Amino acid sequence: MKWSESTWQQIEERYESILTMPFITELSDGSLPREKFQFYMAQDSLYLEHFGRALSLIAARAHQIRDTLEYMRYAETAIVVENALHEFYFDDFGLTERGKMQPVCHHYVHFLKSTAALDPVEVGMAAVLPCFWIYKKVGDHIYNNLQSDNNPYQKWIDTYGGEEFAEAVQKAIDICDNTAAETTPAIREKMTEAFITASIMEYHFWEAAYDLKMWI
Numbered sequence: 001m002k003w004s005e006s007t008w009q010q011i012e013e014r015y016e017s018i019l020t021m022p023f024i025t026e027l028s029d030g031s032l033p034r035e036k037f038q039f040y041m042a043q044d045s046l047y048l049e050h051f052g053r054a055l056s057l058i059a060a061r062a063h064q065i066r067d068t069l070e071y072m073r074y075a076e077t078a079i080v081v082e083n084a085l086h087e088f089y090f091d092d093f094g095l096t097e098r099g100k101m102q103p104v105c106h107h108y109v110h111f112l113k114s115t116a117a118l119d120p121v122e123v124g125m126a127a128v129l130p131c132f133w134i135y136k137k138v139g140d141h142i143y144n145n146l147q148s149d150n151n152p153y154q155k156w157i158d159t160y161g162g163e164e165f166a167e168a169v170q171k172a173i174d175i176c177d178n179t180a181a182e183t184t185p186a187i188r189e190k191m192t193e194a195f196i197t198a199s200i201m202e203y204h205f206w207e208a209a210y211d212l213k214m215w216i
């Protein structure tokens with residue numbers, strides 16, 4: 001079994017629990033309160049900048065030059081393309097600034113950046129994979145099962161349910177599988193741990209937006 005398959009099995013339950021989170025179900029039917037989406041968008045815009053920085057660190061440290069190029073492209077997409085979606089929402093939802101990074105976003109980006117900088121690069125690759133893969137699965141799930149008419153959040157759904165994103169995600173999974181196959185059992189184990197931690201953080205990111213969780 002591939003590393004990605006056995007590792008996904010370990011987060012399957014967590015992934016299923018994401019699908020029933022109020023943030024996701026209300027985003028899907030368009031009933032998510034505006035202020036919760038605004039909070040999410042502002043935090044996610046900050047997240048994407050630092051996610052892009054983590055991807056750039058991985059690009060610089062990748063063993064294979066073709067992987068370097070791939071992670072450079074991911075970094076650019078996170079900052080330029082995904083963030084364009086946020087700018088659309090900033091205008092549409094009356095947001096003027098991103099504001100301060102709140103605790104869950106803060107924890108998540110610092111986990112990603114320290115892993116990308118200090119752990120073996122294979123572990124960094126595994127740490128950023130849920131950011132691709134979980135969003136793809138959640139995007140597909142909403143796109144295929146939970147669409148509603150006149151949803152104010154349709155553009156978000158289209159971004160993550162789209163074909164272009166699917167290709168990038170599959171590539172990131174393949175790179176992790178090849179990397180895992182070539183590395184040591186100890187590093188493979190750390191890859192799995194990092195993947196699980198990031199998956200848990202994805203859950204908390206949506207939960208924090210729903211609860212409007214801020215520093216006290």
Ligand SMILES: Cc1ncc(CN)c(N)n1
Binds near residue numbers: 044047048082132202
């Ligand atoms: C928190 C989070 N994780 C992942 C993604 C998708 N790149 C995102 N936009 N935001």
